[in-house]
Amino acid sequence: MREAFRLFPDVKIVILTHLYGTPAKADAIRSICKAHDALLIEDAAESLGAIYKGKQTGNIGDYGVISFNGNKIITGSNGGMLLVNDEYSANKARKWSTQSREAAPWYQHEEIGYNYRISNVVAGVVRGQWKYLKIHIEEKKRIYKRYKKGLEDLPIQMNPWDVENSSPNFWLSCMTINKEAMCETQRSECGATYRSERGKSCPTEILDALKNFHAEGRPIWKPMHLQPIYRNNSFITKNGSGRGCSSMYQHNSSEDIGADIFERGLCLPSDNKMTEEQQKIIIEIIHRCFQ
Ligand SMILES: *Cc1c(COP(=O)(O)O)cnc(C)c1O
Numbered sequence: 038m039r040e041a042f043r044l045f046p047d048v049k050i051v052i053l054t055h056l057y058g059t060p061a062k063a064d065a066i067r068s069i070c071k072a073h074d075a076l077l078i079e080d081a082a083e084s085l086g087a088i089y090k091g092k093q094t095g096n097i098g099d100y101g102v103i104s105f106n107g108n109k110i111i112t113g114s115n116g117g118m119l120l121v122n123d124e125y126s127a128n129k130a131r132k133w134s135t136q137s138r139e140a141a142p143w144y145q146h147e148e149i150g151y152n153y154r155i156s157n158v159v160a161g162v163v164r165g166q167w168k169y170l171k172i173h174i175e176e177k178k179r180i181y182k183r184y185k186k187g188l189e190d191l192p193i194q195m196n197p198w199d200v201e202n203s204s205p206n207f208w209l210s211c212m213t214i215n216k217e218a219m220c221e222t223q224r225s226e227c228g229a230t231y232r233s234e235r236g237k238s239c240p241t242e243i244l245d246a247l248k249n250f251h252a253e254g255r256p257i258w259k260p261m262h263l264q265p266i267y268r269n270n271s272f273i274t275k276n277g278s279g280r281g282c283s284s285m286y287q288h289n290s291s292e293d294i295g296a297d298i299f300e301r302g303l304c305l306p307s308d309n310k311m312t313e314e315q316q317k318i319i320i321e322i323i324h325r326c327f328q
Contacts, residue, residue: 038069041273050076055084055094056258057304058110058177058208059198063089063097078102082117085110086170087206095120105155105163110173110208113163116155176309177207180316184210184305187320191327192218211257213302214238218327224300226265238326240303246322247306252315257302260295 042048051070053061063079070077077098081087084094085103095101101120105113121127132138137150155163185195192215198205222231222239229241240256247254262272274293306319 038066038273042069042073042075044271044273046073048073048075050078052078052080053098054080054082055087057196057211058084058087058206059196060084060087060089060094060203060205062199063094067098076100081120082106083109083208084206086174087204089203100126105159105166110177110206111163111166111170113155113159113166116159116163173309174206177210177307180307180309180311181207181210183313183316184212184320187317188212188323191324207307209307210305211302212305213257213298214240216301219301236327238323240301243303243323243326246326247319250318250322252306252319252322254306255304257299257304259299263296263299 038051051066053063053066055061063077067077077100079095079098079101081095081101082104087094089097095103099122103118103120105111105116105118107114119130121130133148133150134153135150136144136152137146137148139145139147181195188195193212194215196211196213218237220231220234220237220239220242222229222241224241231239231241233242244254244256261267262270276292306316311319
């Protein structure tokens with residue numbers, strides 16, 4: 038981030054994402070934002086109920102967003118929530134999200150507006166779900182712990198977190214395969230192939246195996262700087278090198294942490310309706326991939 042601000046000193050807004058319900062290192066990020074007079078917006082779409090240093094995610098930055106999309110820890114089928122710290126911002130967001138209507142007897146527009154409100158029906162569903170948030174987090178945590186225990190003999194890591202300072206909501210259980218245990222695999226833009234090897238596996242092999250059991254896993258979210266729509270823009274990797282634009286796109290996963298996690302990682306089936314019995318079978322299937 039420091040390197041990014043060196044390259045782009047005029048940046049006014051930083052968005053951080055608490056991925057998979059695991060709180061990001063928000064204090065470190067916020068202090069860099071402060072030093073450069075930039076606002077911090079938290080994408081807490083996945084992390085409702087997760088806690089970082091005693092604060093719920095979405096409450097740490099200047100603004101926060103929560104999603105009630107169908108796949109989140111509680112849902113209204115869609116919709117979401119913007120969290121603000123002051124009345125002025127709340128009123129501004131309410132106005133913009135309801136077509137920017139002015140206080141006039143007719144539809145009076147002095148600025149561009151949007152249709153971003155959620156319906157009363159969706160809001161009602163969210164309120165009905167609200168009381169299940171704690172229960173869902175407990176269920177998700179149990180799922181995570183069963184995976185961690187069930188897969189501990191394999192050359193994999195479960196998604197880690199800053200144990201001292203945060204408690205995730207465990208929305209999705211994820212794993213990465215250790216480098217030395219990756220079988221040969223190739224990814225193109227929209228597909229992947231692999232060669233099965235004894236003692237090794239790769240995300241695609243595991244996802245294929247799960248699919249045969251009608252269980253849905255996913256690759257790790259593909260990082261933004263690898264997305265065709267963005268990858269020609271500059272981006273910063275571990276060693277602080279800005280890439281893109283002038284230089285041709287080059288994938289070097291040894292210094293690109295996001296790319297490396299994408300290559301070796303997958304999201305495991307994490308629905309809280311999954312039974313213990315079903316999860317045992319999933320754990321067994323993953324073991325078979327490494328045989
Ligand atoms: C789901 C999700 C979104 C999108 O939320 P919508 O309510 O579908 O717009 C944004 N960011 C992250 C990290 C998400 O997981």
